[in-house]
Amino acid sequence: MNGLSAILAPSRFGGDDPAPLYLRLEGAIRDAVAAGTLAPGDALPAERELAAELGISRVTVRKALAGLVAAGLLVQRRGSGTYVAQPPRKVEQPLTRLTSFTEDLRTRGYVPDVRVLSATVAPPTPEEAAVLDLGPDERVSRIARLRLADGVPMAIEAASVPAVHLPDPAAVGLSLYAVLEARGIRVVRATQRLAACNLAAAEAALLEVPVGAAALRIERVARLADGRAAEFTRSFFRGDAYDFVAELDIGA
Amino acid sequence: MNGLSAILAPSRFGGDDPAPLYLRLEGAIRDAVAAGTLAPGDALPAERELAAELGISRVTVRKALAGLVAAGLLVQRRGSGTYVAQPPRKVEQPLTRLTSFTEDLRTRGYVPDVRVLSATVAPPTPEEAAVLDLGPDERVSRIARLRLADGVPMAIEAASVPAVHLPDPAAVGLSLYAVLEARGIRVVRATQRLAACNLAAAEAALLEVPVGAAALRIERVARLADGRAAEFTRSFFRGDAYDFVAELDIGA
């Protein structure tokens, strides 16, 4: 017997609230987490136990839990149980400077790390050809990396660079710009597009968040002093772990 | 009889794919939309019909559809049916200038509109008191608005301003800054924090997107020339409808 169900029960249950059962259960658990009755790391009663004690079906309990897992409030581990999630530390990043991810994290006291997911050379996709201004007979080097802070996945970065600038993408470790710089390629400015999206299964798995979790999708085109595009990068930053900060001036 | 089920069936069904049924159905529908077999606005077969023709249960069909609704690929209308979503036009906004939402939209060819959700004067919350540097005996004016472009909800804006600057929040229509300016209050710069989040039920309903849809949460603190904070605004921008663009210079 676990007393938690008893704690959850009175708050929104039993009344003649017309809201769906699963939403009432969701709200009750949200309240318990907000009130501290359920602390990060705490295990919830098993689904079957919750269902039995609340007198509702397990499917309904699962629907409530699914909503909270999608919201990042709970974590479910198969074979183990359901737990209150640890709220991650937020990382801040300035939006108006072209900074090194690695240095950025280090100066903020995190231990940066990177995992190279893939490194290939291939003909450009139509999108790459258009953005990087490449002919169909030229080639692009692609490097996909997973960025971590203190061991926690923070972002996926997939960069495309004309192969003439980066013949060996596998040589890239922490910093793409360091490798480019060593070859005399200096990026001086970039245009960044930023939007929110729900993560698909593949990206969610890499970032260790539930499918559908919110992320920032950032597309960056970096250019040389002469205006030629030298890099196209698409990144996915975990929405629950990253804050971007911008200083704005008054517009015209 | 609707031929769509027959079209969906062969692509990933029937094989001994070990993936869960609902994920296979999700993939099949994704493929059909990507291939154009299902075009935006098209109605899908009814849930019961899909279940019957595919020989699976309606609960499983619903789980697959729920994933695609959360991803923004489908729209469900109670009593009517399930439809392929219309991909919305994306609005671009520069991130490095403090611009007027209304003017911004107008110059881009949209018809801007606003709905005032609430306008109140009240004692500050602890958060407002800290950010706006208010004493507990001072008061804040709050104005919550829904921004629309061509009639489509784009963003929710909840602004808090010291009441001495804005005695009558109900007087604010399209532009908060215009009202402030008329009283001689000139905002000259702002700090903006930007993160991705999954929308809760209340915000999702206002923006007419499914619960859990990705949004940009932007918190802005605007300041006067003397550095005093004059405005604190928290906004939620639809992730599927808004792109923020920033020009970056090379960092130190």
Next chain:
DNA sequence: GAGTGGTCTAGACCACCAT
């Protein structure tokens, strides 16, 4: 009134994790 999605149930089997 017929059809649709929204909710809910009771029960089943599986894969996985812990002990």
Next chain:
DNA sequence: TGGTGGTCTAGACCACTCA
């Protein structure tokens, strides 16, 4: 081995939409 979450079923009732 026993408990956990993950998947799936067949059937039910409701509220809503649309003709």
